[in-house]
Amino acid sequence: MKSGFCAIVGRPSAGKSTLLNAIIGEKVSITSSSPQTTRNKVRGILTKEEQGQIVFIDTPGYHNSEKKFNQYMMEVVDSTLVEDADLILYVIDMTRSPGREEEELISMILKTNLPLLLCLNKSDVAKSAKEEIYTWLESKNIQNTIEVSAAKEKGLDELMGQLFDIAPEGEYLYPPDYYTDQTPEFRIAEIIREETINRLSQELPHSVYIEVSDIEIDEEKNIMWIRAFIQVEKESQKGIVVGKGGKQIKEIRQSSQKSLGKIFTQRIHMDLRVKVNPKWRRKDNLVKDLLS
Ligand SMILES: Nc1nc2c(ncn2[C@@H]2O[C@H](COP(=O)(O)OP(=O)(O)OP(=O)(O)O)[C@@H](O)[C@H]2O)c(=O)[nH]1
Ligand SMILES: [Mg+2]
Incomplete structure (x- = not known):
């Protein structure tokens, strides 16, 4: 094999x-x-x-x-x-x-x-x-x-x-029914980032990272509660992500919920907000954490 x-x-x-x-x-x-x-x-x-x-x-x-x-x-x-x-x-x-x-x-x-x-x-x-x-x-x-x-x-x-x-000869490295080893937290952050950057243009996608601050599962009701923040570098970018009357952030939330609904078995309820974290790309610890 x-x-x-x-x-x-x-x-x-x-x-x-x-x-x-x-x-x-x-x-x-x-x-x-x-x-x-x-x-x-x-x-x-x-x-x-x-x-x-x-x-x-x-x-x-x-x-x-x-x-x-x-x-x-x-x-x-x-x-x-x-x-x-x-x-x-x-x-x-x-x-x-x-x-x-x-x-x-x-x-x-x-x-x-x-x-x-x-x-x-x-x-x-x-x-x-x-x-x-x-x-x-x-x-x-x-x-x-x-x-x-x-x-x-x-x-x-x-x-x-x-x-x-x-490929070299070898045995299975993961159980055969696994298709990824990503944590739920990482997958949630990445899906929200994808829905966000695909609505933004030019340099803005580079300024975004996602913080998933809370995930709770209600087994009885089969619901996954997610609290997450879209972090940007400037106040002006916050406005762009939120959109007129909050229209864009609502779209990002709804389509993220839909995509995550295909990955997880629970229904997804998300609280999604935008936060400004100035010059986050220059913060060593945060960047190391994000890229680890
Ligand atoms: N026409 C065409 N477009 C493709 C093909 N494969 C990827 N693309 C497009 O190329 C763009 C980049 O695709 P990604 O898969 O994100 O590329 P990547 O190499 O992972 O990019 P990075 O993660 O930024 O390094 C997207 O718009 C894709 O839809 C292909 O076979 N044909
Ligand atoms: Mg890629």
């Missing part, structure tokens, strides 16, 4: 989390069109009785910047590759030319000497950079490649076949 931890790495917005969700068949990792959506190591588990088990670790998009918060996220990528991974799935967006970040990432990957599968994603749209990417891969002597569309779920069986081929 095969098993192992598979690091999913690539530039921001390459489609890593979309791909993970498509492979697992559940929303384990949130997605959005704005870059740097994923902030943590997000695990999704795929068990195939005949082949074995692969535990995927989705990571933040690899992006070079001096900002502290970003540096922390790059440490998440680095430690996943160096400490956690048994094999690597490197996702490249076929519509973008390989740049400096791809160069840095590929040298980090090659240094690990781990089995590698390179996945060219977004085969459903204009593959403007395809030829350029293949030439670049040839220059790095990388042959193990596959083209997929995470969004259209194309090429995924073949991708899984290739991953099991390169």
